[in-house]
Amino acid sequence: MIPDLDDGPATIEDSLALFRVAFGAGTSTIIATPHVSWDYPAVDAATVQARVGAINAALREASIELEVEIGAEIALSRIGDMSDAEIALLRLGGGPYSLIECPHAGGAAAAIEEMLRRLAGSGHSILLAHPERCPVFQSNPHLLPALVGAGMLSCITARSLTGDFGSRAREYAWELLAAGHVHAIASDAHDAVGRPPDLAPTLARAGLNDSQIEYFAFSSPRAIIDGAPVPRAPRVPAPRTRRWSLRRRPR
Numbered sequence: 001m002i003p004d005l006d007d008g009p010a011t012i013e014d015s016l017a018l019f020r021v022a023f024g025a026g027t028s029t030i031i032a033t034p035h036v037s038w039d040y041p042a043v044d045a046a047t048v049q050a051r052v053g054a055i056n057a058a059l060r061e062a063s064i065e066l067e068v069e070i071g072a073e074i075a076l077s078r079i080g081d082m083s084d085a086e087i088a089l090l091r092l093g094g095g096p097y098s099l100i101e102c103p104h105a106g107g108a109a110a111a112i113e114e115m116l117r118r119l120a121g122s123g124h125s126i127l128l129a130h131p132e133r134c135p136v137f138q139s140n141p142h143l144l145p146a147l148v149g150a151g152m153l154s155c156i157t158a159r160s161l162t163g164d165f166g167s168r169a170r171e172y173a174w175e176l177l178a179a180g181h182v183h184a185i186a187s188d189a190h191d192a193v194g195r196p197p198d199l200a201p202t203l204a205r206a207g208l209n210d211s212q213i214e215y216f217a218f219s220s221p222r223a224i225i226d227g228a229p230v231p232r233a234p235r236v237p238a239p240r241t242r243r244w245s246l247r248r249r250p251r
C-alpha cells in the first residue's frame with residue numbers, strides 16, 4: 001500500500017484510493033507490509049518508517065480516518081542477510097511479531113521448518129503469511145501444525161477463502177480454519193480494485209459469520225499487534241460441500 005516501493009500502488013493517489021476502500025470496509029488500522037525480498041532490495045526499515053509517516057500525513061490531509069502502521073512481509077530467503085535489529089524494526093505495528101512470507105516456490109519442508117525454528121530460537125515471534133497459498137505447505141500437511149505447535153501464528157489471505165487463489169488454496173484455507181490453525185485473516189491488498197483491502201466484506205461473502213469476522217479481522221489481529229495473548233478462536237465448521245465429505249464411504 002506504500003506507493004512506488006514494491007508491487008503495490010504506483011502513486012500516492014493510487015494509495016489513497018486503496019485506503020478509501022479499506023475505510024469503507026470498516027478498517028480503522030491497517031499495517032503496511034511491503035515485500036522485503038530479493039525482488040525489492042531497496043525496501044528496508046528506515047525506508048518503510050519514513051514512507052509510513054508520509055502516508056499518515058497524506059491520510060490526515062485527505063481526511064481519511066485510518067491509521068497506517070509499520071510492518072513488512074519478510075521473505076525467508078532474506079532472513080540470513082538481515083540483522084536481528086533490522087528484523088525487529090520491521091515488526092507488525094511495533095508489536096512483537098514479524099510477518100514471514102511462506103515461500104511460493106518449492107523447497108524442502110524440513111529445511112523451511114528448520115529455518116523458521118532457528119529464527120524463533122533467536123528471539124523472534126513469527127506470524128506466517130498465507131501458508132494456504134504455498135505448494136510446500138499444501139503438500140506437507142504436517143508442516144503448519146508443527147510450526148503452530150512450536151508457538152508460531154498463522155495468517156491466511158481473505159480471498160483464498162473465496163477461491164481467488166485457486167481451488168487448492170481455497171480447500172486448504174478452509175481446512176486450516178476448521179482445524180484451528182489460523183490466527184488472523186489479512187487482505188493482502190495491492191491496490192483499490194484488483195486486490196483491494198475489503199477485508200470484512202470479503203469474509204462475509206466467503207460465508208464467515210459476524211463473530212468469526214470480528215475474531216479473525218479485528219480482535220485477534222489487535223492482540224497480535226499489542227503482544228497480548230491471542231484469544232481463543234471461534235469454531236469454523238468445514239463446509240459441507242467439501243470433497244472429502246462427499247467421498248466418505250457409506251456405512
Ligand SMILES: [Fe+2]
Nearest residue numbers: 073101129130
Ligand atoms: Fe506474500
